[in-house]
Amino acid sequence: MAKSRDDELVFLPLGGSNEIGMNFNLYGFGPAHDRRWIVVDLGVTFGDQTTPGVEVILPDPTFIEDYADRVLGIVLTHAHEDHIGAVAWLWPRLRAPIYATPFTAFILREKLREADLLDEVEITEVPLGGRIELGPFTLDLITLTHSIPEPNGLAIKTPLGTILHTGDWKIDPDPLLGDVTDAAAIRKLGDEGVLAMVCDSTNVFVDGHAGSEADVREAMTALIGGLKGKVAVACFASNVARMDSVIRAAEAAGRRVCLAGRSMHRMAAAAKSVGLMQDIQPFLDDTEAKHLPENAVLYLCTGSQGEPRAALARIAEGTHPHVKLASGDSVVFSSRVIPGNEIPIRNLQNKLTERGVRLYTERDHPGIHVSGHPCRDELAEMYRWARPEIAVPTHGERRHLMEHAAFARDLQVPQQVTPRNGDLVRLAPGRAEVIDEVPAGRLFVDAGVLTPENGDALRERRHAAYNGMIAVSVALDGRSRIVSGPQVRVLGLPADGENALDDILDDLADEAEQALKRLKGEDRDLDDTIETMITRAVKKASQRIWGKRPVVETTVLRI
Structure with missing residues (x-):
């Protein structure tokens, strides 16, 4: 597509900048009065003690909703909730076609089926390494490694330059499931010229490397092999490689696996649909698990973050209909504490301890979990490969974004820009800068109803809670x-x-x-x-x- 004198290439985060989670990014091309847009990811974040009664929080799409007829497509980088969880809620406001790789498409279809939208939404499955043509945008999927199958970076090519949108990533030399990071494709982009890299900032304060899933498998095999009695392992259900490692560690210890939690069943089904986890023993159902000796079963559970309705919380409360843990049993937390979840996790672990259960966490067994996001050495490597003209940190709180920008400056990246949600950034032509601010906020899912962030109901509930x-x-x-x-x-x-x-x-x-x-x-x-x-x-x-x-x-x- 030929460019005109008035064309601009812009980036607009409406979620995920100045915060971790709720990713909602837009790229626009064309003159200001007639831009065409693509959406990259449409995710959620979760409520906390400041939002009583609200568990799910969405980005507010009001700005782009007014231009819905100019949205060419919604492209999903991977299947984590903070990247796809808002689709079923907000797609009716945009009604744009969706593009995703097979694993992500499987998870998304399940969500749309629950929302009774499956027959309305146009989903195009894109193969790994595939290409998407959307008006002035040509998007090439770049295989990365992360803590979920099929994570993709996007090389977004336009007449005014190429953007590398990393999504969530790390550099794992042995990810166990899926391919390694396609470093050759990123180097090739760098040789051709990358205008801007919009990049994950989660672990910018952490030196070194995040670590490999292969190391976790080794640590989990050693730990589980030495445990007696009933064993439960809590991890993020979306981390299929971690699930696979736990399953294989259990089998090596002579244990069969019983899944506890709806998300575990959903992710296992999604993994098998794309050819993963094929050579493992069938999972036990609840009844079968009850009738096997305690040393012959491992429960793979949801609820590592203290979620009140997850399987592990019900086990800790003694209300799970099938799984009971007591003195002599063990629970392994193969996960990190997400900031904001410290109190519910501590309460959960105290309840388990009251039952005589022994706990194993990454604090006392560091090898049983690694992050899915890049640490500083990995960020430096990505910048050496891509060599962008502009660094645009995202997926981080303000302190993460500013540190990332300073790090990019130290790596000799010529320009850095650190937008907040709602900041419209012109990437080209000219120097990168914030040129406008548009409405950006949050919508709360309150009793199944979408309500404004500062709506009367929640304000009154907060007031009553404190007064x-x-x-x-x-x-x-x-x-x-x-x-x-x-x-x-x-x-x-x-x-x-x-x-x-x-x-x-x-x-x-x-x-x-x-x-x-x-x-x-x-x-x-x-x-x-x-x-x-x-x-x-x-x-x-x-x-x-x-x-x-x-x-x-x-x-x-x-x-």
């Missing part, structure tokens, strides 16, 4: 005289004994009654005015009693 709640009800006759009440109930607010609580409730009821009596004239006939004045009075009294301003709900009944 408690008070319900006031009063019954009035037709002349606004009190027939019953005010009745006051408190939730989540302290009192020093039952008598003290009764005194507080009486105090609050008195404040509510006095507020009502202060109303004159027609104000006494307006229920909304009565509710507002009682609410204000009770909040003020609560501030005096507890130093808090709880949520107050006042109800006026007319008799």
